[in-house]
Amino acid sequence: MALVAASIHVPSPGDVESALSQSCSAVEDGADIIEWRIDAWPGMDGAADAVAILVNDASVPSILTVRSVSEGGDFDGSADEIAQLLEVLGSTGTCPRYIDLEAPMWLESEPLRMAWKAMGEDTGLILSRHDMLGRPGDLLRAVAEMSSIEEAAVIKIAWRARSARDSIEAFDVLRTRAKPTIALCMGEAGLPTRVLAGREGAFLSFAAGTGGPTAPGQCSVRELVSRYRFRELDAETAVYCILGDPVSHSISPIVQNSGFADAGFNGVFMPLPVAPGWESFKATVGVLLADSGFRLRGLCITLPHKEHALRFVKEAGGTISEIAQRAGAVNTIIVDEEGGLSADNTDAPAIVETLGLDPPGSRIAVLGAGGAARAAVAGLVEAGARVDIFNRTPQRAQALVEAMDDHMCTLGDLDELTGYDVILNTTSVGMEGGPDPEGNPIECLGLPGWMLEEASVVYECVYAPRNTPLVEAARAVGTTVVTGDMMFLAQARRQFHAWTGLEPPFESWRQLID
Ligand code: NAP
Numbered sequence: 001m002a003l004v005a006a007s008i009h010v011p012s013p014g015d016v017e018s019a020l021s022q023s024c025s026a027v028e029d030g031a032d033i034i035e036w037r038i039d040a041w042p043g044m045d046g047a048a049d050a051v052a053i054l055v056n057d058a059s060v061p062s063i064l065t066v067r068s069v070s071e072g073g074d075f076d077g078s079a080d081e082i083a084q085l086l087e088v089l090g091s092t093g094t095c096p097r098y099i100d101l102e103a104p105m106w107l108e109s110e111p112l113r114m115a116w117k118a119m120g121e122d123t124g125l126i127l128s129r130h131d132m133l134g135r136p137g138d139l140l141r142a143v144a145e146m147s148s149i150e151e152a153a154v155i156k157i158a159w160r161a162r163s164a165r166d167s168i169e170a171f172d173v174l175r176t177r178a179k180p181t182i183a184l185c186m187g188e189a190g191l192p193t194r195v196l197a198g199r200e201g202a203f204l205s206f207a208a209g210t211g212g213p214t215a216p217g218q219c220s221v222r223e224l225v226s227r228y229r230f231r232e233l234d235a236e237t238a239v240y241c242i243l244g245d246p247v248s249h250s251i252s253p254i255v256q257n258s259g260f261a262d263a264g265f266n267g268v269f270m271p272l273p274v275a276p277g278w279e280s281f282k283a284t285v286g287v288l289l290a291d292s293g294f295r296l297r298g299l300c301i302t303l304p305h306k307e308h309a310l311r312f313v314k315e316a317g318g319t320i321s322e323i324a325q326r327a328g329a330v331n332t333i334i335v336d337e338e339g340g341l342s343a344d345n346t347d348a349p350a351i352v353e354t355l356g357l358d359p360p361g362s363r364i365a366v367l368g369a370g371g372a373a374r375a376a377v378a379g380l381v382e383a384g385a386r387v388d389i390f391n392r393t394p395q396r397a398q399a400l401v402e403a404m405d406d407h408m409c410t411l412g413d414l415d416e417l418t419g420y421d422v423i424l425n426t427t428s429v430g431m432e433g434g435p436d437p438e439g440n441p442i443e444c445l446g447l448p449g450w451m452l453e454e455a456s457v458v459y460e461c462v463y464a465p466r467n468t469p470l471v472e473a474a475r476a477v478g479t480t481v482v483t484g485d486m487m488f489l490a491q492a493r494r495q496f497h498a499w500t501g502l503e504p505p506f507e508s509w510r511q512l513i514d
Contacts, residue, residue, distance in 0.1 A: 236295075489506065
């Protein structure tokens with residue numbers, strides 16, 4: 001069973017107390033072993049005594065690591081300085097369970113090898129290599145070389161992932177390992193190597209203690225153990241990812257993973273950044289699907305890839321729901337056991353379902369003409385509503401009207417603004433981290449404020465924050481408001497059902513995002 005290692009950075013021997021207290025929290029959260037990162041310690045006064053306290057007072061075994069600058073740490077001294085520290089530790093009988101030594105140093109420094117040997121058999125050697133820039137050119141040779149070193153109890157190879165494809169290569173390293181191995185990718189795109197490390201046969205997975213990550217892309221111990229259920233994942237676990245750029249802000253992983261856990265469903269859901277552009281989308285999804293061991297069973301697609309997802313499924317000969325065709329955008333892909341694809345758009349029915357009034361006979365002003373607008377308009381027109389589009393860039397609004405090709409969908413006219421039952425915002429105005437977080441789309445589009453008062457419902461698609469300037473303005477004049485989290489939950493419920501065949505725990509989802 002793979003271990004969960006909490007990596008804790010200890011700046012100096014004077015920080016031992018706070019490091020030990022961090023280790024207690026990490027163990028409570030589920031860590032099996034603590035990596036003490038003491039990069040700056042060799043040569044410092046009191047270093048050996050302080051290591052003894054860390055190793056002896058921690059409630060779980062320790063890994064001692066001095067990471068050099070060239071491999072992503074802070075140590076800029078020589079191998080001799082590390083050797084001297086190890087010599088003192090050996091002579092005082094301080095034996096961490098493992099010591100991590102970098103392979104280039106190990107190979108070059110006889111004193112380092114001698115000092116490690118003198119520590120005795122209770123301290124295992126983790127021989128490591130790190131590349132902070134990207135996949136090492138000599139990846140397979142480096143792994144074979146480290147594996148052939150008899151003294152190494154465990155080998156570790158880590159590099160910065162440039163895309164999700166790197167993770168699959170790390171899994172190949174694990175699947176063909178000659179001895180206990182850690183293979184992981186740093187950065188956001190490397191998350192699968194941390195979450196799925198156990199089921200892929202890794203010796204351990206590193207996670208961050210309460211003091212924060214010690215390497216890019218580390219999630220916390222609590223996230224690894226509780227959100228991603230690290231210890232429960234196995235060869236049968238179905239994998240789901242949300243693909244987008246950016247993607248780290250998404251609440252889908254929190255919601256879907258809690259749904260899987262609640263339903264006892266053997267699945268895991270991870271965020272994966274995919275750089276903009278058709279080529280990167282196609283390459284990433286292609287690689288994830290081609291690896292049968294990865295067991296990709298579904299994708300949630302967000303900006304800027306919803307149209308790429310439609311094209312991908314079409315080119316792969318998969319089936320596409322009518323509403324996704326009509327919207328020209330896919331936010332959900334289902335992968336069957338044989339690798340067959342089907343695609344849907346759950347945003348469209350989610351908006352119809354949560355609109356707050358019956359679409360037939362309703363007049364709706366849709367603000368925006370991007371991906372969310374396409375889904376909204378496709379769903380509302382299909383449900384019998386009359387929709388007018390208002391957008392900052394008129395050509396985009398025109399293109400949407402033409403794409404819908406339906407007399408119930410027309411361009412909004414600034415001279416005829418009365419009679420709207422619903423004002424539906426699909427622009428990203430008001431979104432945290434968006435183009436205009438403080439903005440109100442009504443004002444941005446030059447529409448009059450009284451439209452909010454006249455409408456029966458103001459529907460906001462933006463869900464972060466829940467109370468956008470538009471929501472506040474609508475509430476101030478007493479109009480009923482549907483907030484973006486209602487749409488989010490309704491579309492997420494449909495995704496959950498499409499992937500698992502089950503109903504999600506809707507009430508606990510509500511509380512989760514409250
Ligand atoms: P998108 O395709 O990028 O479209 C953005 C829209 O916002 C475009 O119409 C754009 O107008 C308009 N816009 C951006 N900045 C503006 C400004 N300063 N003034 C006026 N208009 C501006 O994005 P999307 O995928 O449709 O997503 C839009 C929003 O919906 C996001 O906040 C997203 O998080 C949210 N959303 C929520 C859910 C949910 O489940 N609640 C689901 C999907 C999307 P131009 O055409 O002129 O650029």
